[in-house]
Amino acid sequence: MNERELQDAVGRLPKGIEPPHDLWPGIAARIDRRSWRRRLYWVPLAAAAALVLYLLARGERNAWDVTALAGRPLIGTTRLTASGRLRVGDWLQTDDSSRALIAVGRIGQVEVRPETRVQLVVASATEHRLALARGVIDAKVDAVPRLFFVETPAGTAIDLGCAYTLETDSLGKGLLHVTGGEVEFQTGQRMARVPLGALVQIRPASGPGTPYVDDAAAPLVRALIAFDFERGRARAVRNILALSRPQDALSLWHLLQRVNPALRGLVYDRLAALVPPPPGVTRRGALALQSRDLEAYWTKIQRIHFRLTVLRGVRRIDPRTGTTARE
């Protein structure tokens, strides 16, 4: 066979040859498997993508911005140079020369003073919660009440729309000073309402003491501390009653609920003498600690206290009524 004959033979070869049997069933089965695999392939991918998005979103939501105001505060074990993120569970710690500013979500800010250790506990739209292990923070929150909480070893400061300074040592002994709005400090069943211009001592075992105004006489403050945290409570109560002014009504209102029933009448009578109860509040109801009477009384005391505080140096306010005093 020569080259030409070979080429002729090649030219006669059929272009197509049918396979000996139908190959389609095998092809169809493989395609089906691949189709399912391809469909399922997206399941873990989609799940992974969703997880990543969730974690990213969660990470963004569950973290607050922190700015170093002085020195190099620590977030966890990382030194903060200018700014960073405080994530849920992270501890922020300042030394004796550093300070930091935490953005409380979108509702406020907390300045962390030197020698302070604070942890972000919850960062959600409905709850903003820090834990103050020790040190001093200055909080300023502009939000509806009960969105911002600070836990301390002695109890929890609950924001009611306010500004305040909270300090505690590692054992829980500390002080809450409210400079705007009002704060509740709660330890178990014991609660203190602290309006602007007032303070409350806090202790680990007993929680918040009896609040007092920031211009209260030192003997009165000592008597309150004695009543709240020391022995000789009956004598302390008598001292408190003797030393109280109309401006100290908020202390007596708290005292009314804390003294034993035998002394409660004395406290009520002194409070009523200093700031007459509003209409509808009865002695019997107050002594029975009826919430309707106590709340109505608190509203009046709070209103007077507010006017006394914000108009201090501007206008003379009658501390018994909250009205402008006659010259």
Place this chain on the structure above:
Amino acid sequence: MPPPDDLVARAQAGDQTAFRELYREHVGRVYALCLRLTGDARDAEERTQDVFVRLWDKLRSFRGDSAFSSWLHRLAVNVVLNERRTTSRRERRVMSAEDPDGVGGAQHAAPLHLNIDLERAIAELPDGAREVFVLFDIEGYGHGEIAALVGIAEGTSKAQLFRARRLLREKLER
């Protein structure tokens, strides 16, 4: 360039019935190519299935820039040659001269009767020579294309073709 015909378009959209029609239309050509390139009927069946599975995966990338049959042909060549490159398991299954059914063995259908000697002789060629011969003399590829497809030098392609033709003439003269 002609747009993909309706069958191709439907198959591209995931219509398996249309894809089956494409298979029916092109399987003879694809199987012939696989059979001649592999020299083995069983391998040819496997590669033919591979080609159509691959086609299912790649079909969406067909844009109609060339005739569908040409595109499929090139795909088939790549599938067969890639398989040969990536597997070392293949044993050359030389069809026995005593096997009267030819290319695929007793249970497999033979090529057309008149060409059975040539088909057998092609199948008996060494792998390299057979691939070049099939691609150049039967499928009409140039040496440059074959060199790129097979992964050899163009001169090697020419030498393999020369060798294949000589071997075939010798076989067919016996």
